[in-house]
Amino acid sequence: MTIIAPSRRALIAAGLTAPLAAPHVARAQTAYRGEYKMTVVGNRPIPFAEGAFKWAELVTERTSGRINVRTYPGSQLVGGDQTRELLAMRQGVIDFGVFSTINIAPQLREVGIFQLPFLMRDHRAFEALIRGVVGRDIFSVVERREIVPLAWGENGFREISNSKRTIRTPEDMRGLKIRFAAGAIFNEILTAMGANPVQMSFADLQPALSTGAVDGQENPINLFLALRMDTLAQKHLTVWNYVNDPLIFGLSRTVMNSFTPADQALVRDCAIEAGRYQIELTRRGLGLDGGDDASMRDLRTRGVEVTVLTDAEKEAFARITRPVYDRWAATIGAELVRKAEAAVR
Template sequence: MKRTAMMAAMLAAAMTVSFTGAVYAGETETSTEAATEADGAGEGTENIPGYGGFSAEDVKNASNVQPEIPEGATVLKLGTTVNENDSFQIAAVKFAQLVQDKTNGKYAIEIHPNGDLGGERDMLESMQMDTLDMGIVTSGPFVNFSQDMGVLDMPFLFADNAQAYAVFDGKVGRELLDTLESSNLKGLAYAERGFRNLTNSKKAVHSADDVKGLKIRVMENDVYTAAFKALGADAVPMNWNDTLTALQQGTVDGEENPINVINSYKLWESQKYATLDRHSYSSAIITMSLDKFNELDADTQKIFLDSAQEAAEFERAWTAAQEKDQLQAMKDNGMEVDENPDMESFKKAVQPVYDQYSQYADYVQKINDVIKDVQ
């Protein structure tokens, strides 16, 4: 009994240290100011790890048009739930072009946006059953296929993009992707959805208390649901295809997504208020059916992995280059944007989520061991 009590106390202490370490990294030069510089203007990204050496100029004219499929190519279908203006489309097109070029036209990727092949969880289940070849899927639904992946959705885990990239592009990120193989999925690389922010149609939100009572759509993910319940919201898990209608009809008051999503879907048409609380960093995982991946020879497997990583880094740079103008577009279209909310109130409110999900303690510690050295 004493040993059990001691272990429980050590675990609670580790979770508290990890959580405050991630959250209060905002007090160092690596967080808020640096994140704004990297995410906002997109300038100088060629010198920042995680952007693949791509500059704002490199990605300015990125294509969102699927490359023409060469005759005789083996065609793989890739699905997304987003429209052609979204960053996922940029990643998909870049990935498709790289695979086609590097395999000399032997393989081609046919892109299906707009949820044509189903919602995100639907697509993952299709890949699991080998009835869909590939997809780019927001990180949230992956916890349904690998419990360990849920650690990436813990609130305020990363202070800035540099910390996230250090984890995703390193040993810990690959280790997490490899856990998907037990569900017959192959994670290729982490593209970017971005830091998620709260929007709603009812009132300005500056502190955690302001969230209370709001009906907020969240991804179909228990951690997101728990985080918003901790804030006092009525959290409603819902797939993205249904969310736009729910926002327009007022079935839900708000949602939470990165700036690029708010823009690509013109959420100002239903959402008056935005709060840049950056409560969670959401990746976009380029994913493949494990059965389909295993059908490829070793050299082609490497081409797919390398192409996915390059496409992910290209898309990250593209997202960074867009964000400053996207934020201005939100304001120009009538959204009231709180760029400096009371972060301490949010962080304090979600502390119980770390206690509730103590099964992630080991991975939280691994992540903090990586990000503590990120400058």
């Protein structure tokens, strides 16, 4: 007699076996890596780096270590070359990052909007750009590169210092060897003023100032103070607000997509909180809106001659660099520049 085996469906209905297990979806959502790598230029106590450490710490703490983010300062994941961080994230070497818009502008031309000389004269103009349509457009550009931007930070307005003389007019720039980090536009801006621009990494800046290989540099005041540039012969500092350097808190799209929706929201909230904290650190002590001016007083206590340009004096620099502005506006995109100028107005 032929015995016909009951179908699997019949056995399941009779409760004699279990249905095939579903794919391990839940496990895939929670089987995170043991460590996620965060990159940032510089190190504590620089506000730029503090923002990255804060983001990593918030995410790690609020997930009880489920998403364990470790910060690698000094751009060490790319051998100290801060201009390679964006590419390294796209290649999977880096998971999280707090990026300077100056460092990523060579790969993302639209981000160069923030390097147009004297587009932003104060923090109100800066906020109008990053919090409005320009900021949203920039985030869209970043997203097309498989990176998820979550929050803005601020490295600060870049002021100029040197070991030779007071800078109050474009003529005072003539012949000075000035270090800049990256980006052909900075070479053109400094050249238009009659200076001799020298490109070098952040890691090489301090020894170059110590030996006199360069006469000066342009960086935010918080960085000047943290690195004690007054001890590196930088005795003349001019506050001219010629460009600001927004920071972007972002992570790899692949990494973001590997997190559960709840964890994605948590990572985003932590980035926004860290960004706000980082901006507060950057602006602390600058005497904005009549507030605390401890940083400015600290500069003078250290024997630094601080020259704050008037609007008319800034305009002289803006006029001489206008051809550079116009050339780069065409490269960045006329429509984006129009939006930026409208926001500033």
